[in-house]
Amino acid sequence: MNKDAIIIGGGIIGCSIALRLASEGLSVAIIERGKIGCEASRAAAGMLCPQTEKLEPGAYFDLCLRSRSMYSDFAARVKELSGIDSEYRDEGTIFVALDENDEEESRLWTDWQKGAGLSLERLTVDELKKLEPSVRDSIAGGVFIPGDHQIENRLLMDALSVAVRRAGVTVIEGREASSITVGDNRATGVICEGERMESGAVIVAAGSWSGRLLENFLPQVNIIPARGQMIALRGDRVPMTRVLHSKRCYVIPRRDGRILIGATVEYAGFHKAITAQGINSLLEAAIELAPDLAGFEIVETWCGLRPDTEDHLPIIGESGIDNLLLATGHFRNGILLAPLTAELISELVLRRRAPTETLAFGVGRFKEGFAQSQARD
Ligand SMILES: Cc1cc2nc3c(=O)[nH]c(=O)nc-3n(C[C@H](O)[C@H](O)[C@H](O)COP(=O)(O)OP(=O)(O)OC[C@H]3O[C@@H](n4cnc5c(N)ncnc54)[C@H](O)[C@@H]3O)c2cc1C
Numbered sequence: 090m091n092k093d094a095i096i097i098g099g100g101i102i103g104c105s106i107a108l109r110l111a112s113e114g115l116s117v118a119i120i121e122r123g124k125i126g127c128e129a130s131r132a133a134a135g136m137l138c139p140q141t142e143k144l145e146p147g148a149y150f151d152l153c154l155r156s157r158s159m160y161s162d163f164a165a166r167v168k169e170l171s172g173i174d175s176e177y178r179d180e181g182t183i184f185v186a187l188d189e190n191d192e193e194e195s196r197l198w199t200d201w202q203k204g205a206g207l208s209l210e211r212l213t214v215d216e217l218k219k220l221e222p223s224v225r226d227s228i229a230g231g232v233f234i235p236g237d238h239q240i241e242n243r244l245l246m247d248a249l250s251v252a253v254r255r256a257g258v259t260v261i262e263g264r265e266a267s268s269i270t271v272g273d274n275r276a277t278g279v280i281c282e283g284e285r286m287e288s289g290a291v292i293v294a295a296g297s298w299s300g301r302l303l304e305n306f307l308p309q310v311n312i313i314p315a316r317g318q319m320i321a322l323r324g325d326r327v328p329m330t331r332v333l334h335s336k337r338c339y340v341i342p343r344r345d346g347r348i349l350i351g352a353t354v355e356y357a358g359f360h361k362a363i364t365a366q367g368i369n370s371l372l373e374a375a376i377e378l379a380p381d382l383a384g385f386e387i388v389e390t391w392c393g394l395r396p397d398t399e400d401h402l403p404i405i406g407e408s409g410i411d412n413l414l415l416a417t418g419h420f421r422n423g424i425l426l427a428p429l430t431a432e433l434i435s436e437l438v439l440r441r442r443a444p445t446e447t448l449a450f451g452v453g454r455f456k457e458g459f460a461q462s463q464a465r466d
Contacts, residue, residue, distance in 0.1 A: 092116045092259070094438055095279050095288035097266040097302060099123075101130035101242070101424055102416050103294035104249040105431035108167070111256040113439055118288075119258055120281055122265035126246025129296050129423065132393020134319065134341055134351045135242035137425045140207060140234045141182045141334050143198045148449040149402055153422055154207075155446075156429035157236065163428040164240060170255050173248035175240050176344050182237035182332040183217065185224055185378060191336055192229035199232055209234045223328035223379045239332050239341060242424050269293070269302060269413060276413035290438050292414045297359070297394040299417040306410055309455040312418055314359050314394035317352035318367035320375075324348070324385035337374035340382070347388065350375040354395075354421075363390045395420050399455065405430055406437060406447035414438065415452065 094110050096103045099121030111117045119125070137160055139153035164177035186192035199209055210233040217224060217231040224231075254260055261281070268280045269291050278287040293299050300312035323346055333340045341349040353367045368390060376383045398404060398418035403426060408415050416434050419426050429446075436444045443451075 090118065090259075091287040092118045092289070094118075094290040094292060095120060095286055096292045096294055097269075097279060098293070098295035098299070099125040099250075099260065099262070100128055100294065100296050101126065101246065101249065101427045102296070102419060102430055103292070104246070104253050105163075105427040106292060106294060106416060106434045107253045107258045108170075108249065108256055109431040109435045110438060111253065111258045113435060115438070117258045118261060118286070119253065120261045120264060120266045120279060120286075122263065124262055125250040125253075125260065126243075129393040129395055130246050131243055132317065132319065132391055133242045133424050134339065134349055135240045135245070135424055136182070136237070136332055136339065136341065137239060138182050138234070138237035138332065138334075139422070139425065140202055140209060141184055141237050141332075142421065146201060146205060148446070152429060152446060152450075153425055156426045157238070159428040159432070160238065160240070160425075164245070167245065167248045167252050171248040171251035173244060173251060175242075175245035175248050177238065177240045178344075179238045180331045181233055181235040182239075182334060183212070183221060184232040184234065184334045185217065186229040186231050187225075187335055187377065189229050195230075195232055208236055221329050221331060221333060223381055224333065225378065225380050237332070240424065241343060245424075266295075266302065268305075271306065271410055271413070275411040288412075290412045290414060292416055292434060292438075293408075294416045296417065296423075297396040299396060299415070303408075303415075306413070307408060307452055307455075310404065310415075310452055311399055311455075313356065313397045313399075315397040315420065316355040316357050316361065316392055316394055318355075318363055318371065318392040319349060319351040319390065320368060320371050320387060321347040321349050321389040322375075322382055322385040323388045324382070328379065328381055333378060335374060335378045338371055338378065340375055340379060348382065348385065350382075359394065361392050361394065363392055367392075396423070403430070403450055404452060405433055405450045406443055406452075408452055
């Protein structure tokens with residue numbers, strides 16, 4: 090096999106890049122050791138919520154906002170190609186301040202976001218209860234963020250799986266890329282279960298497992314799995330319209346009648362497990378936010394591994410090895426960041442020019458001893 094680009098990893102990041110490159114006329118293959126979208130991208134909650142995430146102002150926040158602004162078109166394009174509707178929903182998101190402390194803290198991020206010209210609306214208790222009557226009575230107020238949306242990421246992955254194939258991408262499922270071939274500081278292809286595959290560009294989009302492919306070339310890049318546990322409930326109705334956030338959890342209404350509750354952030358290696366403590370903490374937090382949920386049935390629990398980095402920022406762009414590009418470490422916002430990551434990596438492949446947005450997210454920021462110098466959360 091000889092391709093213009095081989096992408097290792099068929100999560101949302103790999104698929105979005107593949108779709109973009111194939112749409113530009115390149116011959117592209119995805120190597121996915123399981124099935125397309127079988128890891129973090131399926132486990133996710135599908136929130137497109139940079140404002141509610143209370144990120145700091147700066148390059149990362151700007152990246153998230155730009156990707157958010159691309160989402161509606163991205164979802165429409167994937168639907169057009171696949172015939173599958175990923176239920177992109179734009180009702181907005183509400184942050185609920187459960188007590189005066191939350192209310193006080195929320196003033197800090199709402200003030201600077203407003204100052205930056207972003208759209209949000211502080212809500213009184215009455216206003217919030219009118220919008221979302223299922224929220225408990227004793228709250229201190231809240232914030233409505235109309236631009237923070239959601240997508241049904243499982244449907245999106247189903248849709249992408251069809252879309253990439255229809256766009257002409259060669260999808261190799263059930264096979265693991267074991268290494269990247271490099272000669273004279275230039276990537277030339279991938280070894281996949283003993284078979285050598287040649288490629289003009291190799292793109293590592295292997296989520297939490299990306300570090301294993303890079304350890305020979307970039308030992309300073311540490312990709313750390315951050316486990317997230319989730320629960321789905323079902324009742325006789327869906328009592329909320331919008332995504333609701335409290336300080337302790339989020340609650341997401343889905344069109345199929347499920348209500349998703351998420352998510353824990355745990356550093357437990359690659360161990361995928363649903364724990365009593367994880368489920369207990371999520372249920373407590375959700376019932377604290379919307380007491381009626383106490384009577385709902387638990388229909389599903391699952392977990393996934395977010396690809397995290399030492400500074401919790403993604404790695405997007407050049408690797409220092411010619412033709413080897415990185416698109417990984419998207420941590421809590423990989424669903425959100427997929428369309429923009431795809432655009433930036435495509436720019437690099439097609440025009441061999443690093444877009445300015447990628448400069449802050451390169452591997453150059455990781456030096457020896459970096460891990461020790463950063464405080465973990
Ligand atoms: C519980 C939870 C909730 C989340 N909620 C949100 C949210 O609301 N909004 C948001 O934006 N983000 C959210 N995220 C984060 C988001 O899911 C991730 O950032 C994103 O899915 C990362 O995508 P990816 O394609 O890099 O990784 P993955 O989806 O993990 O895909 C990587 C793929 O690479 C494959 N692979 C690995 N190694 C190899 C190899 N050697 N050869 C071949 N294939 C390989 C794997 O099988 C996998 O399919 C959440 C994550 C979790 C776990």
